[in-house]
Amino acid sequence: MSITLDQVTKRYQGSPVVNDVSLDIGDGEFFVLLGPSGSGKSTLLRAIAGLAGVDHGRIALHGRDVTHVSAKERGVGLVFQNYALFRHMTVADNIEFALRVRRMKAAERRQRRQELLRLVSLEGMDERLPAQLSGGQQQRVAVARALAHKPEVLLLDEPFGALDAKIREELRRTIRQVQRELGITTVLVTHDQEEAFALADRIGVMNLGRLLEIGQPQELYARPATRFVATFLGAANLILARQTRDGIRFGKTAVNASAAGPLQGAREHEVVAVVRPEEVEIAPTREDLVSGYLTRGAVEEIVFTGALERMRIRIQDDQEAAPLSNGNGSGSAFLEVTRTQHEQRAFQIATGQHVAIGVRRIHILPTPLSSFTTCATTDALAEALVQQPLLAELASRMKTRISTRVEPKLGMPGADCEGAPEFSGTTVIAAHSDVVYQAQWLLKMGAEEILVLPQNASPPQRVLIHWADEAVRRATLAVAASILRHVSAEAIYIGILPQQTPVAQRPHGMRALLDARSEAQAVHGLEMRTELRFGDVSNELARQLGDMAGQMLILGIRGHADLAERFGSLFAESRWPVLIVHRQHESPAGQAGQLYQAGQA
């Protein structure tokens, strides 16, 4: 491995800008770190270069631990967005800078310089000053300069940011060519997904300081695991659907899925479907569709972009399907569609026209958190809970919807629920002293995830994770990973053994802890810290939560009968948000995203 990052964390004024990032980059690999501005990608690159220290974790280059080695000694080449050329030196002097520092002989320096100038096709420019070169040429000089001392690793920080489109493409090609020719391990930071696709062997997508997903470009585009990656890599329509035994159902419409995957869990449940704009089919009538019918809509807007036609279609019957978002976070009842010239010629469309909509390909996100439903005894209370800041923030970051549900007999022993028999997504209730009985009641009625919210809770700084039964480990981790992708918080798994655990049993507890950590990392892409405690579970958790403000608990349980008995004290004070993850049975292993080819029924 050329670059190994192990749980690298960097904090700025207390909050993590790089949050527990672990990553292996192979020899000669071209790795692209992709993320919006402020996602921590540049900070991570600077940490690899040695220009920013890390608060936690280790960095190794070619097996050598360089965590505490200065940038000067690391032997990396770094290229900056604004070139950072020494303006008072000629091109030749800029390129020879690293060689001069190393006291190389003049003749050798000149020879190396000629080599490098040829590599970046700038022969004969030796005596120019940076100010006499164009932006693209300056960046070529910067690349040559960064390669002069034969670094083991080349790091590029938004190298094309300051260039216009044409030059950008040309320089992109040069850099890819140079990288192939030298076989040098390269990490490039960018916010431009097209650039990432064009250059990368593998892409790592970052958001809020976390490395969300790593994979080959095609793989990430076709099968993203998270909402963020789905919408950040290209456009995507996120649609709430139900997974049933027969396949995927949007509202009343069942999309005939030819390759239905195994049903997650024992019962049907709500899922988040990704439909790429180019996978949407438009036809005059339902009968004309080649692919599976989804719904009907009216064309709201058409934009001609050259090769493609881009349009927004307003979904007509809200009952039939409920799109979450078009990927830009705006509008909720819209579908984003792109069509090729070929498709345009086959069926010409004008604004305002009514069309039938079909989907060729659906990808189901493996996230267990689909949508939120606030639940209270009256409509007003349920509505008020929708405004709760943490909930509103979570829903907006997850680009999902919050619906309401009124249960007049909420928490009453023996009473039945009055709403629909099925519970969609996460049920949210307001915290108060007796909330644990309401939670227990909801679990009995079939809710699987319950979020208990104190009135003033805000996005947490720290998320504690605990499960009371190993059978719900996977489900709890999946929920935790999903939450932590959308908040900038540290994740800590708390394992608790009874006080009187015999010493011989303790290593077993440690093993369980490490297993949990590696599963979180391998299956859910979640990096978390682990802590082992001894004592009463409820007391220990309460003590940890009381330690500092801004904490949240994710609690996995199996069976709801003894919730109040075992964990009642955690809810009594209603000082922190608690997300209860309840599963009656162990979840099956195959939880990766599923792809459906939809065919005509």
Place this chain on the structure above:
Amino acid sequence: MAAIRQPSVLPGFGLTFGFTTFFLSAVVLLPLAALVLMAASMTWHDFVHVVFSARAMGSYRLSFGASFLAASINLVFGFIIAWTLVRYEFPGRKLIDALIDMPFALPTAVSGIALTTVFAENGWIGQYLQPLGIKVAYTWIGVTVALTLIGLPFAVRSVQPALLEVQRDLEDAAETLGAGRLYVFRRIILPTVLPALLTGFTLAFARAVGEYGSVIFIAGNLPMKTEITPLLIVIRLEEFDYKGAAALGFVMLVISFVVLLMINLLQAWGRRRIVAGAR
């Protein structure tokens, strides 16, 4: 006229150039010409007598020597202060930044009196320097201290914007290329801010040469020892020897002009050398 037509969107080159010439003439050139004329009305013998008298020579040495020394001190410490203000974020930074300009605003007599109070033999600092055998007030050291004080803002304010230009990226780039701190300072930072440093030096020097108010309080004004040329001019005026005063003024004018011109040439040469050099 085609060559100077409309260099900016604002019209009226003729008008603005007219004002420039008029004000420069009225405020700078005419008074200077009057000075030269006045000096020229002396006989050569009288002129030489006044200008090369032992007392006058002593005052030149002190005026220009102390000014040069003060400007050099400001060059070093002005750079350090500017560096601190530009590079670090600390509580009270804005306050210190504002304090730098105080010598600009203070009547120079006030700073002179303040310095004298502090550095006199029984002053706050003077009483501790006294046993060490260092006398500040009423010696050339006092003159230098006063000139340093009034020149400091010039040095700091010239270097500050130049230091802002030296982006952290440049140092970071040099560091990843294997350069040590000293090397980065010598090869990257210094060459970039050198023109600004020289400008600061020039301004501080020019200000010090012309300074009068603050120095006369701390200097003690012993002829040949702690008497600066501006003071000598005032003394001549008080003796109604206008021509003598004009002659001394003329000498200051010539020396200042030559020094400033030399620094400017040095600056231009330095720019070329740095650009071509570093090899």
